[in-house]
Amino acid sequence: MPDAADAADSTDLALIRATQAGLPLVSAPFAAVAAALGLTETEVIARLAAMQARGMLRRIGAVPNHYRLGWRANGMTVWDVNDARVEALGERVGALPFVSHCYLRPRRLPHWPYNLFAMVHARTRADAVPQIERIAALLGDACRAHDVLWSTRILKKTGLRLPPAGAASQEPR
Incomplete structure (x- = not known):
């Protein structure tokens, strides 16, 4: 608290x-x-x-609209990486200049074997292929499988929004 x-x-x-x-x-x-x-x-x-x-604000930064900048091939790459190596390899994937965010997530077996997620952006899907291949090469034999979930539209990018001053609280009673 x-x-x-x-x-x-x-x-x-x-x-x-x-x-x-x-x-x-x-x-x-x-x-x-x-x-x-x-x-x-x-x-x-x-x-x-x-x-x-004090930790009240995480960061102050620009949030560009990559679609308007011409970056329309946006794919969340998902990887099934050996658990003993995923943290160290995830750090390396996240440091790649074309990866905008990278994180670990639990698998949901038997249908979802992926535990490492890395977002890539390119002008075309063909332009994204070398990026995805570079991630695959970095992961090497620690990676058992992967896929790409291509974005089909831009989603709302906002954080928490405070209500206007004086507005009634939205908290449950």
Whole structure:
């Protein structure tokens, strides 16, 4: 349970609400947020850094729409990797420059033997094939089987959204 000192104050909550859908697309986004909240740019940056240090924010980063950038062959590669080697190999797969995220998941036998997942992005499926082959080569004989689950549409990419200030709580009673 978070310590009382870790709790967000009303200014932190206002800052989260002001930025949760993204930063303004202007040359000085933190200054624009600051002006909207009656703060200074320095205060906004310091508060965001403090919330991140306390674990309230995981990260601040760009979330590009890869479809609009021309990257339409997006595939979740799934791999059945020897359990004794999967963690070390997963670290190496996740470090590849074309893998956007990589994680371990439990198998669901007998129908789902895969325990390592790695997302790859390319302009075409043909362009993705060498990436998938590189992962297969890295995994070598520790990999028993694999498949690719190709994306057919872009999914909503959002995190937690706080309700507007003053909105009724959505928690069950």
